[in-house]
Amino acid sequence: MSNKFIGKSIKRIEDKRFTTGKGRYTDDIVLPGMTHAYMLRSPYAHARINRIDTSEAETMEGVVAIITGEEVSHYSVPCGWQVNFKNGDTMKEPPHPLLVKDKVRHVGDAVAMVIAETREQAQDAAEAIIVDYEVLPAVVNAAEAVKDGAPLVHDDVPNNICFDWEIGNPKAEVDEAMDGAHHITSLEFVNQRLSPNAMEPRSYIGHYDSVYDKYTLYTSTQNPHLIRLLMCAFVLGLPEHKVRVVGPDVGGGFGSKIYHYTEEALVTVAAKKINRPVKWTETRSEAFQTDAHGRDHVTHAEMGFDAAGKIVGLRIKTFANLGAYLSTFSTAVPTYLHGTLLQGLYTTPKIHLDMTCAFTHTTAVDAYRGAGRPEATYLLERLMDLAAHEMDMDPAELRLKNFIPPFDGVEQPGYQTNVALQYDSGNYHGVLERGLQMLGYEDFRKAQQEAAQTGKLLGVGFSTYIEACGIAPSAVVGSLGARAGLYEVGQVRVQPTGKVSVFTGAHSHGQGHETTFAQVVADRLGIPMEDVDIIHGDSDTVAFGMGTYGSRSLAVGGSAIMKSLDKIIEKGAKIAAHKLECSEEDIVFADGKFTVTGTDRSLGFGDIALTAYVPHVYPQNLEPGLDFSSFYDPKNFTYPYGCHICVVEVDKETGETKVKRFIAVDDVGTVINPMIVDGQIHGGLAQGIGQALMEGVEYDETGQLINGSYMDYTMPRADDFPMFELDRQETPCPHNPLGVKGAGEAGCIGSTPAAVNAVIDALWSGGFKVKDIKMPLTSERVWRAMN
Amino acid sequence: MLMNPDTLAKVTPGISRLELEREGVYKAIAEVKIGPVNGKFEGRAEVADPVAPESFTLKVVQNSKIGNVSADIRMHLKPVSDSETELSFDGKADMSGLLARTGNRVMSGVANTLTKQFFSNFEKELAAQGA
Numbered sequence: 001m002s003n004k005f006i007g008k009s010i011k012r013i014e015d016k017r018f019t020t021g022k023g024r025y026t027d028d029i030v031l032p033g034m035t036h037a038y039m040l041r042s043p044y045a046h047a048r049i050n051r052i053d054t055s056e057a058e059t060m061e062g063v064v065a066i067i068t069g070e071e072v073s074h075y076s077v078p079c080g081w082q083v084n085f086k087n088g089d090t091m092k093e094p095p096h097p098l099l100v101k102d103k104v105r106h107v108g109d110a111v112a113m114v115i116a117e118t119r120e121q122a123q124d125a126a127e128a129i130i131v132d133y134e135v136l137p138a139v140v141n142a143a144e145a146v147k148d149g150a151p152l153v154h155d156d157v158p159n160n161i162c163f164d165w166e167i168g169n170p171k172a173e174v175d176e177a178m179d180g181a182h183h184i185t186s187l188e189f190v191n192q193r194l195s196p197n198a199m200e201p202r203s204y205i206g207h208y209d210s211v212y213d214k215y216t217l218y219t220s221t222q223n224p225h226l227i228r229l230l231m232c233a234f235v236l237g238l239p240e241h242k243v244r245v246v247g248p249d250v251g252g253g254f255g256s257k258i259y260h261y262t263e264e265a266l267v268t269v270a271a272k273k274i275n276r277p278v279k280w281t282e283t284r285s286e287a288f289q290t291d292a293h294g295r296d297h298v299t300h301a302e303m304g305f306d307a308a309g310k311i312v313g314l315r316i317k318t319f320a321n322l323g324a325y326l327s328t329f330s331t332a333v334p335t336y337l338h339g340t341l342l343q344g345l346y347t348t349p350k351i352h353l354d355m356t357c358a359f360t361h362t363t364a365v366d367a368y369r370g371a372g373r374p375e376a377t378y379l380l381e382r383l384m385d386l387a388a389h390e391m392d393m394d395p396a397e398l399r400l401k402n403f404i405p406p407f408d409g410v411e412q413p414g415y416q417t418n419v420a421l422q423y424d425s426g427n428y429h430g431v432l433e434r435g436l437q438m439l440g441y442e443d444f445r446k447a448q449q450e451a452a453q454t455g456k457l458l459g460v461g462f463s464t465y466i467e468a469c470g471i472a473p474s475a476v477v478g479s480l481g482a483r484a485g486l487y488e489v490g491q492v493r494v495q496p497t498g499k500v501s502v503f504t505g506a507h508s509h510g511q512g513h514e515t516t517f518a519q520v521v522a523d524r525l526g527i528p529m530e531d532v533d534i535i536h537g538d539s540d541t542v543a544f545g546m547g548t549y550g551s552r553s554l555a556v557g558g559s560a561i562m563k564s565l566d567k568i569i570e571k572g573a574k575i576a577a578h579k580l581e582c583s584e585e586d587i588v589f590a591d592g593k594f595t596v597t598g599t600d601r602s603l604g605f606g607d608i609a610l611t612a613y614v615p616h617v618y619p620q621n622l623e624p625g626l627d628f629s630s631f632y633d634p635k636n637f638t639y640p641y642g643c644h645i646c647v648v649e650v651d652k653e654t655g656e657t658k659v660k661r662f663i664a665v666d667d668v669g670t671v672i673n674p675m676i677v678d679g680q681i682h683g684g685l686a687q688g689i690g691q692a693l694m695e696g697v698e699y700d701e702t703g704q705l706i707n708g709s710y711m712d713y714t715m716p717r718a719d720d721f722p723m724f725e726l727d728r729q730e731t732p733c734p735h736n737p738l739g740v741k742g743a744g745e746a747g748c749i750g751s752t753p754a755a756v757n758a759v760i761d762a763l764w765s766g767g768f769k770v771k772d773i774k775m776p777l778t779s780e781r782v783w784r785a786m787n
Numbered sequence: 788m789l790m791n792p793d794t795l796a797k798v799t800p801g802i803s804r805l806e807l808e809r810e811g812v813y814k815a816i817a818e819v820k821i822g823p824v825n826g827k828f829e830g831r832a833e834v835a836d837p838v839a840p841e842s843f844t845l846k847v848v849q850n851s852k853i854g855n856v857s858a859d860i861r862m863h864l865k866p867v868s869d870s871e872t873e874l875s876f877d878g879k880a881d882m883s884g885l886l887a888r889t890g891n892r893v894m895s896g897v898a899n900t901l902t903k904q905f906f907s908n909f910e911k912e913l914a915a916q917g918a
Binding site for chain 2: 043044107127135285288289700702704705706707708709711712
């Protein structure tokens with residue numbers, strides 16, 4: 001394998017079209033005869049529908065059809081993961097209708113779909129529909145929802161509990177360890193709800209071709225094949241070979257476009273009903289109400305230490321809010337993607353998580369960049385910094401004392417945690433020590449002491465995180481309740497002229513796969529990058545795929561491509577041996593040439609490709625053609641980790657917080673394109689610090705979403721941050737052929753607690769011994785904490 | 788006087804018309820335009836629990852394209868002297884829809900502005916009727 005492209009910051013091939021406004025998104029697609037849909041949504045969080053009257057709307061200009069809940073009442077959207085109660089009972093999985101007919105359960109719950117010649121006509125007609133609502137009391141907080149007497153979201157789910165769940169050591173063992181602790185740090189906090197805010201709102205087009213009896217769904221999705229599988233097999237009962245799902249250019253997802261949304265099935269049903277294409281594109285206001293939200297945990301956590309500062313136990317009770325309906329991954333996020341990460345980077349001997357997942361009258365909650373792992377990291381890292389303050393120890397020292405010792409996963413075995421995972425490889429001391437060096441820790445503490453005498457307090461916050469990425473080994477997730485395998489498919493088709501088309505089941509919605517994957521393929525085959533085309537996002541061209549989330553594309557999708565490349569080279573060597581009249585074992589492939597070892601006799605990659613398709617002089621018993629497809633199912637998750645350090649300045653008079661420095665030292669395994677990895681880290685940091693200081697979805701007690709616009713929901717902007725200071729440590733992943741671990745979520749996982757810890761540290765330096773400030777840490781909340 | 792629809796329509800800011808539907812129930816047409824809160828509301832105002840002469844509750848339900856408001860306003864009238872009556876009220880309003888999503892931030896300001904307008908209109912009306 002040559003190293004002409006791998007490890008180089010090659011400029012992104014796709015950026016030419018993206019930065020010149022030529023990307024082709026779903027809403028850009030116009031089909032002949034296309035109609036437009038508008039969704040009529042509930043303004044109430046919880047209300048009985050006594051009557052829906054569409055009679056006036058049906059007569060309005062341009063209206064083609066109006067679909068209400070009654071017509072589609074036999075369909076329900078499934079959840080992709082089954083989790084069982086502690087007692088073994090199956091989780092409660094109430095119906096998730098395409099349109100509600102009896103009772104709305106959150107603001108934005110859809111009541112009718114109006115289809116008209118134009119979007120404006122559809123909207124006008126929707127406003128003429130009379131819905132007689134009987135407003136009912138609502139509950140929005142998971143910890144409140146489980147109490148006796150709380151309003152029920154689903155009549156047949158007692159106490160709104162979807163399931164309860166636990167992981168770790170037996171509770172009694174953890175209690176015993178905590179009883180023997182020298183010091184216990186405890187913290188009650190809320191990991192608040194976030195809106196994903198992808199730049200491109202969700203957009204779908206349903207198309208039905210009556211000549212071929214074939215459906216096409218264009219969708220802004222992160223995983224077209226998964227949508228096809230869910231929609232065909234579990235919702236509409238359509239035969240998969242008669243349904244094509246296309247995810248063209250997609251403008252960001254952050255998890256929110258993994259899930260199968262009701263509108264995808266609705267446009268598909270509607271297209272057949274009216275025998276014309278139906279397009280629906282949401283408004284930003286609808287995105288706030290209906291794109292699955294993230295986080296929303298209410299937690300009480302305790303960490304016990306011995307006199308020397310070694311962790312002896314971790315005990316946690318969390319209520320996770322699932323919203324009103326189960327979204328595709330929603331039950332996996334607070335459990336398998338959260339509970340399994342509570343070992344963190346530490347040797348904590350006893351861990352117990354008690355988790356209750358509840359329905360509320362709010363938008364569904366599902367994976368949002370990091371998905372469960374940011375919640376686990378936030379919990380651990382807030383406890384660590386607070387414990388250091390309480391025990392008057394240095395927070396960096398406390399971590400170094402508790403880290404798992406370095407291991408490479410080859411000579412030394414992987415690290416078995418108390419929460420079901422086996423870490424692959426890592427040097428956790430390395431990232432923290434490098435971070436401290438970049439910070440200039442001693443000088444910082446001096447500066448902090450001086451600042452404490454002024455009106456501007458300085459604080460530093462640490463966060464050392466680990467994540468489970470490269471999702472996921474099918475056997476493992478299957479035993480955990482996943483209703484799909486999580487392998488990936490990679491097909492490499494060498495054209496007769498030696499040009500290469502690569503088909504991947506991963507899906508790019510901003511990650512730069514067209515560049516990174518091409519770098520890998522070009523280096524492996526020793527050909528120019530221009531000779532490689534990466535094709536994704538169409539279920540009719542790509543054999544199969546599980547899509548992109550959980551930092552899996554390169555680790556799993558890239559590995560599938562590598563398997564196919566190996567098969568290409570192996571077959572190429574057979575053809576070369578035949579033509580060069582030597583034995584196959586004597587052929588070496590390097591720099592795009594098949595050479596008879598120890599000689600100068602060789603054939604280029606293009607010669608072999610042509611021979612494979614024009615097989616006049618060809619080995620017996622070998623098929624023509626040079627085209628291989630592979631499924632790669634990872635042996636284990638990958639485990640990126642790192643150290644994030646935030647420095648803030650807090651104005652004592654106003655509580656205003658400024659991020660002065662942010663240092664991130666990450667180990668994402670082997671790096672294919674450093675510039676793209678840096679970009680991923682930057683974006684993740686902005687989202688993670690955004691949660692700490694600015695963002696948060698707010699519902700009032702009646703269930704109204706009260707900050708559903710960019711006037712009211714604070715999104716972080718470039719000028720809120722200093723230039724991020726990044727460095728990397730590379731310990732290759734031992735169990736995949738590229739050694740990559742995944743970089744998409746790291747920034748968002750590590751940064752949130754670092755920023756909050758920094759503010760708390762600043763306050764302690766000024767004599768304000770504050771345990772917690774509710775996120776986001778607005779200047780008002782920080783000021784109140786000091787006054 | 789306060790329970791007279793013509794007077795209420797005149798003094799209540801934004802209310803352009805108030806029609807008596809039946810005893811104590813009015814159909815109300817309102818137009819409000821303050822900052823991002825801008826819409827035509829159609830709804831119903833109902834006088835409930837009247838305890839003449841000292842108090843009554845005004846139950847208001849207003850629907851519009853930008854969201855719905857339902858409010859319970861308890862009016863208290865307390866004679867201070869023969870010629871003076873103190874008018875006070877307390878209440879609670881629930882909003883939904885776009886109004887709640889985007890208007891919430893400015894709503895208490897809007898409510899204060901409307902309240903001030905109500906009292907100044909009422910004073911003017913009293914003066915006019917007294918004259």
